[in-house]
Amino acid sequence: MAEQQSNVENRDFEERLAIMHLDVMTALIGSLSMYPNSACSVPVTIAEVGHFADLCYQQLDWGWKIFRLFDWLAAYMARCHGLDSLSASQLQDAAIEAAASGKPFYLQQ
DSSP states (O other): OHHHHHTGGGSOHHHHHHHHHHHHHHHHHHHHTTSOTTGGGSOOOHHHHHHHHHHHHTTHHHHHHHHOHHHHHHHHHHHHHOOTTOOHHHHHHHHHHHHHHOSOOOOOO
């Protein structure tokens, strides 16, 4: 995968899109696989939410629109952790703010 990414600017658009998609999926799956199978019953910390949001953020606005990463993350948090009031826009705004300010991820209420 690293070899694929290192030469990404010389690739066709479709190949770059596939590499980006695989990169995001691998990062999210790797992070989520650290949890036990009963992870949905375990309370999630703000640091964990921030980590997942940062993985989504790294794909920037084009990736957000194409893959709807923050929508997926909000749905995951609602389904597995009961955070029904957490929206994709809240996650996206908090990830943007954390990246821009260099401060820790936090959610405004």
